[in-house]
Amino acid sequence: MRVTFPHLGNAYIAIEALLQGLGHEPVTPPLSTKRTIEWGSRYSPEDICLPFKTILGNMLEGIELGADSVYMLGGWGPCRLGYYAEIQRIILLDLGKQVEFVTLEVPRGNWGLARERLRSIFGSARIRHLFRGCQLAWAKLSVLEEVENLSLQARPREKERGSVSRFLEGQLQKIRLAQSVKTLRELKEETEAGLQDLMDRVSSHAVLRVGIVGEIYTVVEPFVNLRLEERLGSLGVEAVRTISLKEWIEDHVFKNALGLYNQNSLLRSAAGYLHSFVGGHGLESVARSAELSGCLDGIIHIYPLACMPEIMAHGILPQVSADKQIPILSLVVDEHAGETGFQTRLEAFVDLLQRRIYQCQDGRKYI
Amino acid sequence: MSGRKKVYLGVDVGSVSTNFVLLDAGRTASDGVVWKKYLRTNGAPVETLKKGLAAIEQEGKWEIQGAGTTGSGRALAGAMLNADVVKNEITAHAAAALSENPEVATIIEIGGQDSKLIILRDGVVVDFAMNTVCAAGTGSFLDQQAGRLNIPIDRFGALALQSTSPVRIAGRCTVFAESDMIHKQQLGHRTCDIVAGLCASMVRNYLSNLAKGKELKPPIFFQGGVAANVGMQRFFADTLRLPILIPRHFDVMGAIGIAQIARETLESQGKQSGFVGLDVLHSEFVNEGYVCQLCPNQCEIVEIWRDGVFLASWGSRCGRQGQYNASG
Structure with a gap:
């Protein structure tokens, strides 16, 4: 077919x-x-x-x-x-x-x-092909996530703007053509080394880290989220993914089919804010925001207009933000989303985070 | 040249108006505004920018030490002027308000096509909100209704104050607000009551859209073009039960803020300004948009050319700068 x-x-x-x-x-x-x-x-x-x-x-x-x-x-x-x-x-x-x-x-x-x-x-x-196909697909998914995560770290530190995205694009096509798990392993190492070369290791200015939570499709699909991760990268911010496709498949397809999946750890993290599954990634958005607040500078919550589970999360996150002392920006996208307004919000949010850091460091005010 | 005053230029290219401010290089920002201009953008940012610069040139007594641009047209204006800083309007508005009053805790800003709420604590922006996919609660709507009622926009607010019993108008959506308003007119309500109702519904809309779950602490600044409307001022004060402060240069706060950020950036880095100079207004600018065909990303690129020389381009996902238009 x-x-x-x-x-x-x-x-x-x-x-x-x-x-x-x-x-x-x-x-x-x-x-x-x-x-x-x-x-x-x-x-x-x-x-x-x-x-x-x-x-x-x-x-x-x-x-x-x-x-x-x-x-x-x-x-x-x-x-x-x-x-x-x-x-x-x-x-x-x-x-x-x-x-x-x-x-x-x-x-x-x-x-x-x-x-x-x-x-x-x-x-x-054929059974033999099937096994090999599954193995290769799973290996590709793992390598994809690893190189994408590496590029998130490399992008805010790149020497020449856009070089990481360009390099990544080429590597992705190589991964696409790879026919064996061994080649994939080599490609992963090659990408890792290549990204290292693109990074500016001399100026070690502190890079802000911003976690991304929200509805999975919007978080993962760059066209729909107006290339959020790349935009953050070019503003000098490291985007931190809290959603992994691989993990999602492990949890919701394999474990769930065998009846092994439960949400206890999420419910523990979201305790005091949300105590049940509200569909989609609503519970995850709240749980991850609460548990990661200690190691991030800010959190961006993104979801498509009219997404019910994330509307629930949107109502709860201001409380998380106040309790955990971490700025949270909620962004809503739909097919009418304007890029200018989106970029303005991101820039203002990054300015806000930057100022907070400066103020913590030396008590001076920067505007 | 020695007789000319040293100033910093701030330009806020908004959807409805483009504002210019010259800030005295020697004084603090709040009283340093030596010249300002408020022009209608009319959908032609390049022309409007040139018009503003021409006005500065005509005065002939300023020496520009540095320039900054903000507003939705900041990138375009920034490229044309080779501005020293290009920053979003939230940061710019906050900077200007803080220079006027370092204690300011809340900024209500209503412009032509968007409205913002900025929350500050101890002189730092800690939260902000912008209206999302809706035009209700922005200056354009008031402008349009003033036009429809045949009332000059600058008299709109004063008229609202004459009202003794404002009518209740559905303010959730501009389209419904308009039909509701027409309905109230047909019923025979007085114009001033309707105008007052409109202002009240805009305030309600703003507060329920942007201020949900946020603590609005005094001092509260009200800035942006709509702050000129005394009706809006009154309804904000009545609803919040707090005094609303209108900064002296409420209409050009974004431009003041960005001029000040330009000054601070240049001074702290000890750099020379890259500002192109006022001659730029005699140049011819051409901008062109197209979809890049170099890869499957299909980025929508906008290029700007000055006198036939490529200046800058936006929108490419890969970060390429330069012309890639096969036809161009």
């Missing part, structure tokens, strides 16, 4: 390897652009959140490239994501797209349907 799938940051690199292992031909949609959102919004309900619209746009662009199947994540929980796949399936059907729509979710009782889906997913896979 020629399979297309929605984008989520650089995850496409791992997804391609996985699909190849399953014996399918991946049809990767072009990276999300303005066209993706415009196309997706045209056929989406107006008041649905931005991830839905972007994902639908990815699907349409993938189908345009000749895909005959669409893979999409499902889920069940208070977040609306659970029914996105179904609505998108119906929208594509209404648009007359002749595609097979496969929703990947942990089955809840309906084993007949699950069997049917599994049959189409594993259609032509």
Whole structure:
């Protein structure tokens, strides 16, 4: 099958390897652009959140490239994501797209349907290939996260503005083409060394560290968050991810399917603020903000307009901010988000953090 | 040249107005404003900037030691002037207010297209909020309604004060506020009551949008173009039950702040200003936007050219500076 799938940051690199292992031909949609959102919004309900619209746009662009199947994540929980796949399936059907729509979710009782889906997913896979594909995909996902995290540290310290992003782009394409776990390991070392060379180690001015919490899709997908991490990097700030895609898959797919996943540690961190799962990453946003406040200079909370779980978190975070003495900036994005206002808020927030540090250091006032 | 006064230039390029301030290099900021100009941007920032500079040149008695730009057009203006500092308007407004009163704890700023709330403690910005995806509660809306009622905007506030019983107007959204206002007019309410209702609803909207969960402590500064509106001043004071202070140069606080930051930056670093000089106003500027096709990112690039020479570009994700327009 020629399979297309929605984008989520650089995850496409791992997804391609996985699909190849399953014996399918991946049809990767072009990276999300303005066209993706415009196309997706045209056929989406107006008041649905931005991830839905972007994902639908990815699907349409993938189908345009000749895909005959669409893979999409499902889920069940208070977040609306659970029914996105179904609505998108119906929208594509209404648009007359002749595609097979496969929703990947942990089955809840309906084993007949699950069997049917599994049959189409594993259609032509050979066990040997399948194992190798899974192994390669997982290795790619791990390497991706590691090099991305390294680049977050390197970006605010780069000698020439933009050099880290440019270098990373090239390395990502190499990772995409890698065919063995060994090559990936070498690529990781190569990237690490390359980033070291781009960094300015002479001027060791203190770099601010800002944690990013919020709705996972918005946090991970750079087109949707207006390249938040890169913007922070060029303002001389190290962005610290609190959401790992790899961890999310481990928790919510593997452990959850086996009944091993629980949220006790999150609930402990969020104690006093939030005592239950509110869907999506709402609980994570509160828990991570509370637990990381000690080792960060500030926190940015980002979510798409109308995201219910994060609206809950938004209401709670000011209290966390006051108790833990850490500035928190909440940012809301949708397809009408203006870059100027976004940048202004970021710059003002960074100024604010900088001044706090200066004031702590020598008691003087800087404006 | 010796007879000319040494000054720092601050330019705040906003959506509705572009403000210019010259700050005496020898005096503290609050009383150092030696010249100011408030021009309508009219969607043409380059032309407006030139107009302002022409006015400075005409005076012929200033020697500019350094320049800073702020506001939504700060990057463009910064490139044109080769400004020493290009900073966001929140920092600039805070700097100006602090120079007027180091104790200031709250700044309410309402401009043409956005409104801001800045919270300060001990002279440091600790929190801020900007209105999000909505124009209700900004100067443009008042401007538009004044136009519709045929009342000059500078008389709008005074008219509101004449009201004895302001009507209640739905202020959540400008579109609904307008239809509600028309409805109240048809019912025969007095114009001054409607105008007062409008000011009150703007204050309500501002406070519920921006001030939720924030502690507004005095001294409170009210600045930005809308601070000229005495009706708004009164409703803020009534609602908050606190005195509202209007700084002397409330309409150009952003420009004052950025001029001052330019001065402090240059002085503390002991650097020479990079300001291009007033001759720049005789140059021809061309800006051009296009989608870069060099990689799949599809960045929307804007380039600016001065007299046929490439000056700067924005919007590229990779940080490239330079012209990449195949046609250009």
